[in-house]
Amino acid sequence: xxxxxxRRETEFEDNDQKPxxxxxxxxxEDARLLRGRGRFVDDVQLPGMLHLxxxxxxxxxxxxxxxxxxxxxxxxxxxxxxxxxxLKGLGLAWMPTLSNDVQAVLATDKVRFQGxxxxxxxxxxxxxxxxxxxxxxxxxxxLEPVIDVRKALEPDAPVIRTDLDGKTNNHxxxxxxxxxxxxxxxxxxxxxxxxxxxxxxxxxxxxxETCGSVADFDPVEGKLRxxxxxxxxxxxxxxxxxxxxxxxxxxxxxxxxxxGGFGNKVPIYPGYVHSIVGSIVTGKPVKWMEDRSENxxxxxxxxxYIMRAEIAATRAGKILAIRTNVLADHGAFNGTAAPVxxxxxxxxxxxxxxxLKAAHCKMTAVYTNKAPGGVAYAxxxxxxxxxxxxxxIVDALSYELRMDPAELRLKNFIQPxxxxxxxxxxxxxxxxxxxxxxxxxxEMAGYEDLRKEQALKRAKGELMGIGIAFFTExxxxxxxxxxxxxxxxxxxxxxxxxxxxxxxxxxxxxxxQGQGHETTFAQIIAEELGIPPADIDVVHxxxxxxxxxxxxxxxxxxxxxxxxxxxxxxxxxxxAKLIASAMLEVSVADLDWVKGxxxxxxxxxxxxxxxxxxxxxxGAGDLPDGMEGGLEAQICYNPSNLTYPHGxxxxxxxxxxxxxxxxxxxxxxxxxxxxxxxxxxxEGQVHGGLTDGVGMALMEMISFDEDGNCLGAxxxxxxxxxxxxxxxxxxxxxxxxxxHHPIGAKGIGESATVGSPPAxxxxxxxxxxxxxxxxxxxxxxxxxxxxxxxxxxTPPI
Amino acid sequence: MQVTxxxxxxxxxxxxxxxxxxxxxxxxxxxxxGTHWGCDTSNCGTCVVWMDGEPVxxxxxxxxxxxxxxxxxxxxxANGAELDPIxxxxxxxxxxxxxxxxxxxxxxxxxxxxxxxxxxxxxxxxAISGQICRCTGYSSIxxxxxxxAVHEAASK
Numbered sequence: 001x002x003x004x005x006x007r008r009e010t011e012f013e014d015n016d017q018k019p020x021x022x023x024x025x026x027x028x029e030d031a032r033l034l035r036g037r038g039r040f041v042d043d044v045q046l047p048g049m050l051h052l053x054x055x056x057x058x059x060x061x062x063x064x065x066x067x068x069x070x071x072x073x074x075x076x077x078x079x080x081x082x083x084x085x086x087l088k089g090l091g092l093a094w095m096p097t098l099s100n101d102v103q104a105v106l107a108t109d110k111v112r113f114q115g116x117x118x119x120x121x122x123x124x125x126x127x128x129x130x131x132x133x134x135x136x137x138x139x140x141x142x143l144e145p146v147i148d149v150r151k152a153l154e155p156d157a158p159v160i161r162t163d164l165d166g167k168t169n170n171h172x173x174x175x176x177x178x179x180x181x182x183x184x185x186x187x188x189x190x191x192x193x194x195x196x197x198x199x200x201x202x203x204x205x206x207x208x209e210t211c212g213s214v215a216d217f218d219p220v221e222g223k224l225r226x227x228x229x230x231x232x233x234x235x236x237x238x239x240x241x242x243x244x245x246x247x248x249x250x251x252x253x254x255x256x257x258x259x260g261g262f263g264n265k266v267p268i269y270p271g272y273v274h275s276i277v278g279s280i281v282t283g284k285p286v287k288w289m290e291d292r293s294e295n296x297x298x299x300x301x302x303x304x305y306i307m308r309a310e311i312a313a314t315r316a317g318k319i320l321a322i323r324t325n326v327l328a329d330h331g332a333f334n335g336t337a338a339p340v341x342x343x344x345x346x347x348x349x350x351x352x353x354x355x356l357k358a359a360h361c362k363m364t365a366v367y368t369n370k371a372p373g374g375v376a377y378a379x380x381x382x383x384x385x386x387x388x389x390x391x392x393i394v395d396a397l398s399y400e401l402r403m404d405p406a407e408l409r410l411k412n413f414i415q416p417x418x419x420x421x422x423x424x425x426x427x428x429x430x431x432x433x434x435x436x437x438x439x440x441x442x443e444m445a446g447y448e449d450l451r452k453e454q455a456l457k458r459a460k461g462e463l464m465g466i467g468i469a470f471f472t473e474x475x476x477x478x479x480x481x482x483x484x485x486x487x488x489x490x491x492x493x494x495x496x497x498x499x500x501x502x503x504x505x506x507x508x509x510x511x512x513q514g515q516g517h518e519t520t521f522a523q524i525i526a527e528e529l530g531i532p533p534a535d536i537d538v539v540h541x542x543x544x545x546x547x548x549x550x551x552x553x554x555x556x557x558x559x560x561x562x563x564x565x566x567x568x569x570x571x572x573x574x575x576a577k578l579i580a581s582a583m584l585e586v587s588v589a590d591l592d593w594v595k596g597x598x599x600x601x602x603x604x605x606x607x608x609x610x611x612x613x614x615x616x617x618x619g620a621g622d623l624p625d626g627m628e629g630g631l632e633a634q635i636c637y638n639p640s641n642l643t644y645p646h647g648x649x650x651x652x653x654x655x656x657x658x659x660x661x662x663x664x665x666x667x668x669x670x671x672x673x674x675x676x677x678x679x680x681x682x683e684g685q686v687h688g689g690l691t692d693g694v695g696m697a698l699m700e701m702i703s704f705d706e707d708g709n710c711l712g713a714x715x716x717x718x719x720x721x722x723x724x725x726x727x728x729x730x731x732x733x734x735x736x737x738x739x740h741h742p743i744g745a746k747g748i749g750e751s752a753t754v755g756s757p758p759a760x761x762x763x764x765x766x767x768x769x770x771x772x773x774x775x776x777x778x779x780x781x782x783x784x785x786x787x788x789x790x791x792x793x794t795p796p797i
Numbered sequence: 798m799q800v801t802x803x804x805x806x807x808x809x810x811x812x813x814x815x816x817x818x819x820x821x822x823x824x825x826x827x828x829x830x831g832t833h834w835g836c837d838t839s840n841c842g843t844c845v846v847w848m849d850g851e852p853v854x855x856x857x858x859x860x861x862x863x864x865x866x867x868x869x870x871x872x873x874x875a876n877g878a879e880l881d882p883i884x885x886x887x888x889x890x891x892x893x894x895x896x897x898x899x900x901x902x903x904x905x906x907x908x909x910x911x912x913x914x915x916x917x918x919x920x921x922x923x924a925i926s927g928q929i930c931r932c933t934g935y936s937s938i939x940x941x942x943x944x945x946a947v948h949e950a951a952s953k
Contacts, residue, residue: 026888033896034884036831036871040897043830125825127816208835208843208897208931259833259897260931292836514895514932684891687934715840715929723922723935 021527021595024680027519028538029512038257041212044227046285049214050079052278053129054271054290055119055136056298057111060369060708061145061158064110064118064138071135072121077128079282081136082274083119084108092277094163095243098267098485099343101172101334102163103372105270110143112160112332113371114710115297117270122278122286145369145708146170148797149306149329152366160332160367170367172334177348177425178323178360186321186358190312194397199777200385201796202304202329202370202702203695204296204712205377206720207513209259211299212289215275219283223250228272231261231511232551235488237543239268244276255541261513262692263376266337266553267300297713300337300373301702304329305385306795309393317403319412321358321424322351324389328365328374335372337553338381339483339490345381346474346642348425352390353434353472353646354412359424369708378689378753380475380554391469391758392775395765399774405468405762406447410438413470420641420739427474429644430738430746431674437734438470441648441670444732450652458770463655465767468648469759475747476559476643485550489638492556493547494564496525496572497632500618502611504531506568508540509549510561515749516681517557521565523677524743528569530596530610547634555747558677559738564637566742571633576613579631582624583608583616643738643746645673649759655767660786662698662764667756668730673748674737686752687729693756695721697764701779701796800864804829805873813860819853820844822860823870831871831900835929842928845901846870852908854927871900874907882945882952883907892941894932901928906942915946 032038069081084106087093094102107118119136123129144158151157152170161167187193213228224246230236233253241248258265271288278286290299306327312320328344330336338345344363351359375381394412398405413434414421421429441447450466457464480489495507506525508517517540522533540546549561573593580598581588584606591598599607608616617623617631652666669686676682699719702712712718737744757778764780765773768788776788777795787793801810804827811826823829823846834856835843844855847869874881883906886892893899902925909916909924916924921942922935930938 027891029896030888030893033893033899034871034880034887034903035875036829036900038831038896040830040833042824042834045825045828126821127814206931208841208895208929209833210835258895259835260895262931292838292841514897516894680891684894684933684937687936688894688932689934691931691934714838715836716838720929720931722926722929723939724926726935728918728939729934729936 022523022677025519025523025533025678027516028522029516029518040209040257040259041214041227041229042289044214046214046216049285049287050122050124050278050282051126051129052120052122052275052286052288053126053133054117054274054294055133056294057107057114057116057118059111059140059142060114060147061143061160062111062140063143064107065141066139067119068137069119072132075128075132075135077124078121078132080122080278081119081132082106082277082281087277092243092273095268095273096239096486097333097335097372098337099334100340103333103335105273109163113369114708115294115371120274120278122282147368147704147706147708149327149366149368152368160369172330172365172367173343175344175363176361179358179424180360183321183323183358183360187312187323190320191315192313192400193310194393194400195308195310196393196396196775197795198307198309198389198392198775199795200303200305200307200388201778203302203377203700204702204718205262205264205302206296206718207260207262207264210290210292210295211265211269211271213272213275214285214287215279216285217276217279223252224276225252225254226276227254227256229258229265230255231265231513231553233511233541233543234509234548235485235550236268238488239486240276243273253543255511258513262378263302263553264300265513267335269299293714296702296718297710298371300335300376301331301371302373302377302379303385304374307389309389311393311397313397317401317408317411319354319356319394321356322390322393323360324350326361326363328363329368329370330365330374331370331372332367333372336374338375339477339485341482342381345375347382347386349383349423349427349472349474350386350389351423351425352387353414353470355414355418356424370704378692378750380473380750380754381477383473384754387471387754388758391471392761395762396774406438406442409468409470410435428641429472430641430740431736432472432644432646433734433736434470434646437646437670437672438648440732440734441650441668444670444730445650445668447650461657463657463767465653465655465763465765467651467759467761467763467766469755469762470648471755472644472646473751473754474642474644475555475750476639477554477556478642479640480638488550490550491636491638492549492560492564493634493636494561494568495547495634496568498572498614500615502531502614503535505537505539506565507546508538508561509547510552510557511541512552515557515685516678520677520681524562524565525569528566529573555749558745559643559741559747560637560639562745563639563742564635567637568633568635571635572631575631576610578624578627579613579616580608640740643674643741645671645746645748645751647671647751647755649755651759651763653760653763653767655764655785660782660789662780662785664694664727664760666730667727669752670732670734671748671751672734672736673751674735674741674746675744676733676735677745682748683731685749686731689750689752690729690756691721691726692753693760694726697757697760697778698780703797798861800861802863802866802868804868805870815861817860819855819858819860819863823855829870829872833897833900835897840929843898843901845904845928847904847908852905871903874903881907882949883910886941886945890937890941890944892933892938898928898930902930902938909942910946910949914949916942
């Protein structure tokens with residue numbers, strides 16, 4: 001392991017001309033995006049294209065008595081008006097979710113959340129489609145909604161899912177991990193037990209580009225082309241085949257440029273299916289593009305875990321065990337995007353970075369009259385919740401023990417020699433060296449001086465807080481023996497072709513939404529094959545032209561697809577070596593590989609480049625016996641384990657005692673994601689995630705009133721940080737490679753979103769210590785902090 | 798109704814409805830799809846263009862109101878193959894990821910540098926505070942603008 005602090009001076013260093021491999025490289029994507037020449041779904045214009053708009057439920061829970069579409073059908077430009085009854089006739093009124101539940105494509109019997117899809121209109125332009133929505137007359141019989149998740153399982157609670165056979169309550173699933181008996185035994189013998197009720201409120205990923213699609217069904221070919229905002233184009237194609245009954249080879253899903261995904265664009269939404277139905281019904285291409293309010297009110301939310309956390313320790317600060325009880329709000333349909341055998345995602349990593357004697361979690365998930373979702377917003381399948389839980393409760397313990405929170409963490413870290421380390425909930429951490437990462441963050445922050453400054457400020461009545469979070473992530477789902485989505489194993493394909501002149505094209509099954517894959521995957525191939533990244537095109541997002549795989553989410557691109565890219569390049573290199581040996585008339589054992597060149601051992605003047613070899617592979621002249629022409633390979637990579645990046649975050653906040661406004665003054669983030677492919681891109685990923693953290697910790701929340709009205713359904717109320725709410729980020733890194741990954745690289749994209757909220761909340765709670773505050777729930781808006789300062793902190797609803 | 802608008806130096810005369818928003822006029826009628834539409838409450842700023850030299854949120858302007866005016870969009874920033882310094886700054890300092898907020902950000906930042914060639918970090922943050930970016934966390938955007946300021950000053 002090496003420890004290097006990142007230097008700001010290198011910021012402007014231009015390594016763009018670097019011929020090969022890892023390091024800072026400017027992005028290939030930028031040329032088009034800077035000129036307004038990106039191609040996003042709403043930029044797609046096809047001849048004769050129509051526009052679709054969706055009528056949504058104004059109520060959270062109501063029976064549909066009748067729908068009159070006659071006036072809408074007569075409205076100018078309208079080509080079709082479709083209701084749930086129409087879809088029922090086609091067998092399309094319901095569709096499977098990623099959690100093996102079903103979701104209404106259009107409501108038939110009743111509506112189950114405000115904003116649910118009730119009917120849609122297809123018209124000549126988007127304005128006419130919206131006009132016609134106003135003319136659809138729906139008669140509802142309003143039912144009592146279930147909004148407070150804590151009351152959803154009460155015996156007299158209204159049953160939401162009357163569509164499910166024999167369903168008499170709102171229970172979705174129970175889930176458990178760890179050893180309950182052993183955990184209770186350790187708790188019984190502990191000196192100190194600290195307990196907190198911790199809420200991770202419902203938030204929303206809110207990518208700047210909303211969800212949308214253009215469906216073009218060609219009745220002559222019998223082929224459906226669908227441009228859509230999807231992070232998982234291949235998985236979507238398979239699901240459409242199941243839903244629509246079209247064969248997979250007659251469905252082409254094209255994910256063009258995507259204006260941010262953040263997990264919002266993993267599920268299949270009714271709107272996508274509507275555009276497909278609209279195109280089949282009208283015989284024309286049909287575009288659906290939701291607006292911001294629709295995105296916030298109806299697409300996949302994130303979090304919404306109500307957690308009771310308990311930690312047991314010795315008086316000297318040795319953490320012994322953690323136990324937790326979770327109530328999970330899944331909304332009206334269980335649409336959680338997670339591997340099938342993991343209904344609570346990877347929440348099992350709630351034991352964090354610490355060496356415990358025991359751990360146990362018991363979880364119950366319930367239906368409420370809210371939009372479906374849960375797994376989104378860079379959560380790595382619920383690790384945001386797991387890390388928030390452990391880092392909050394460890395901080396509460398440090399408060400109880402009157403011990404510095406950094407010292408308490410350092411005392412309990414899993415040690416480097418313990419890796420691979422099996423946690424008490426069965427997760428096998430691949431590698432880690434936590435203390436140097438923590439020490440580097442403390443050094444960058446000037447931790448001791450910050451504590452002195454804080455003491456001086458406290459003496460003057462000023463509110464300053466220092467928050468720490470140390471996290472272990474689990475990313476790169478995953479081994480196909482136990483991870484699949486709807487029966488599709490979570491492996492990823494990669495195809496590499498080297499053209500005769502030595503230029504190359506690499507085709508990925510994953511799909512970037514801004515994370516820079518077109519640049520970094522070219523760098524991986526370059527590193528392995530010695531072809532300059534500028535000579536390598538990265539193709540992704542088109543299911544007709546890329547190998548099958550499960551897409552980009554859970555920070556899985558580098559761990560899974562990145563591994564596939566390295567291995568496919570090695571496969572090409574192996575063949576190139578055989579050709580080189582024939583060209584140089586020496587045995588394979590006599591060849592050395594020096595980035596892009598095979599040379600004869602002891603005689604480096606005798607050599608052939610990968611470009612020479614590519615021409616020979618495609619050209620005239622003999623190839624070794626039995627060898628096919630061409631220079632290409634494909635692979636499907638099945639990871640043996642996840643990768644477990646880690647990080648140490650320190651946040652400094654100042655709170656105005658007069659207004660209770662929290663200002664994040666500094667934020668130091670040290671991340672370790674193993675081998676770093678492109679430090680510039682990693683830094684950008686971290687900056688974005690830290691901003692998510694400020695949003696969640698201080699501003700963002702999707703809440704509901706007692707009637708089930710969504711109170712966060714526009715950017716007027718759902719507050720996202722601007723440049724004024726965030727500081728200039730300070731980042732650093734250590735390097736602890738993943739031993740099982742071909743290039744030692746771990747995922748990183750979601751680390752900062754996972755790690756930053758607890759650091760910020762810990763800082764705010766630290767600042768509020770003079771008021772005796774031990775916990776306060778997000779979002780820590782001025783009014784909520786004001787209440788906490790007066791001992792009236794309330795959980796968010 | 799008929800409207801004549803000059804966009805990036807080219808005059809367009811089109812038959813439009815009075816209610817058509819400028820953002821949709823640019824995108825759907827003229828096919829200039831660099832300008833984006835990210836919200837419905839005038840908060841996000843992905844639709845920022847210039848009208849008579851001033852940045853406006855084109856989702857909050859009727860196309861009819863642009864009649865007789867000069868509009869400049871992201872497509873009008875580069876000089877042929879040569880990027881405007883602000884575009885080059887965003888590239889050099891990794892001021893964009895998904896690229897969705899970028900056209901609006903570029904138009905605002907270009908305007909800032911025209912009015913204030915040497916802005917401080919605080920002035921840059923203030924200038925872009927009407928715009929949301931979900932990817933970058935803003936630090937790299939601030940640096941991109943500084944890069945452009947430094948390089949423009951050096952080339953004068």
